[in-house]
Amino acid sequence: MGDHFQTIVDLDTSPHEAPRLAERVVEWLVVEGIVLAERTDCVLGQPLGHPPGRNWQRAVSPEDADRDPWDGLAVYTRRTVFDSGQGGPEAVSCPRCGVTTRLTSDEWDLIDDAWAPFSKAMDAWHETGAAQVDCPACAESVPLTAWTWTDDYFAFGHLGFEFWNWPEFTPAFRARISELLDGHRTAYVWGKL
Ligand SMILES: [Zn+2]
The missing domain is CATH 3.30.70 (Alpha-Beta Plaits)
Structure with a gap:
C-alpha cells in the first residue's frame, strides 16, 4: 500500500x-x-x-x-x-475569463504546448516568488498563484x-x-x- x-x-x-x-x-x-x-x-x-x-x-x-x-x-x-504527486495536473482555469485549459491527454500524458508556460512559471515562482502566465484563451497575463487547478492539483x-x-x-x-x-x-x- x-x-x-x-x-x-x-x-x-x-x-x-x-x-x-x-x-x-x-x-x-x-x-x-x-x-x-x-x-x-x-x-x-x-x-x-x-x-x-x-x-x-x-x-x-x-x-x-x-x-x-x-x-x-x-x-x-x-x-x-505543493503538488498531488501521482497522476498529473488535469486542467487549469483562468480566473479572468473562466476558460479551462486541458493539460493532460486522455492517456494522462502532459500536453507539452499547454504545459510549458506553466512549468516555466513554476520554476520562476520558486526562485523569485512571482510569475505570470498568459492565458491561452483571453491573452491576459495572470499571476501563477491566481489560476485554479482541477482538484487543487497544485498550490503555491x-x-x-x-x-x-x-x-x-x-x-x-x-x-x-x-x-x-x-x-x-x-x-x-x-x-x-
Ligand atoms: Zn483567460
Whole structure:
C-alpha cells in the first residue's frame, strides 16, 4: 500500500508571517490532542514531524475513526510548490475569463504546448516568488498563484501542513485551520506517492 498525504496550504500568508502562523496552528493541534508536540521521524519529505495525538479522531469523520493514522504532520514554512504527486495536473482555469485549459491527454500524458508556460512559471515562482502566465484563451497575463487547478492539483504558498497517511479530514477541521490562519484562503492538496 502506498503512502498518501493531505496538505492544507495557506495561499495568502507572506514568508514573514508563515513561522508565526505555523506555530499557532501546531499549538492548537497539540492542545486538542490531534498531534503531539514532540517531533519524530514519522513523515516523508522532511526529517521530522509531529506524530498523531490521542485525539486524532477530532480531525476526521466518525466513520473513519477506526482507521488509525500511521504517520505524522510535516510543517512547511518556506516557499513551496505543493503538488498531488501521482497522476498529473488535469486542467487549469483562468480566473479572468473562466476558460479551462486541458493539460493532460486522455492517456494522462502532459500536453507539452499547454504545459510549458506553466512549468516555466513554476520554476520562476520558486526562485523569485512571482510569475505570470498568459492565458491561452483571453491573452491576459495572470499571476501563477491566481489560476485554479482541477482538484487543487497544485498550490503555491509559504505555509503548508502536510499530514501523512491520515483518514480524510472533515470540512469542519479544514475550516478551523483556515480560521487559525487569520481566515486566509487555503487549498487542500491530496495525493499519494
Ligand atoms: Zn483567460
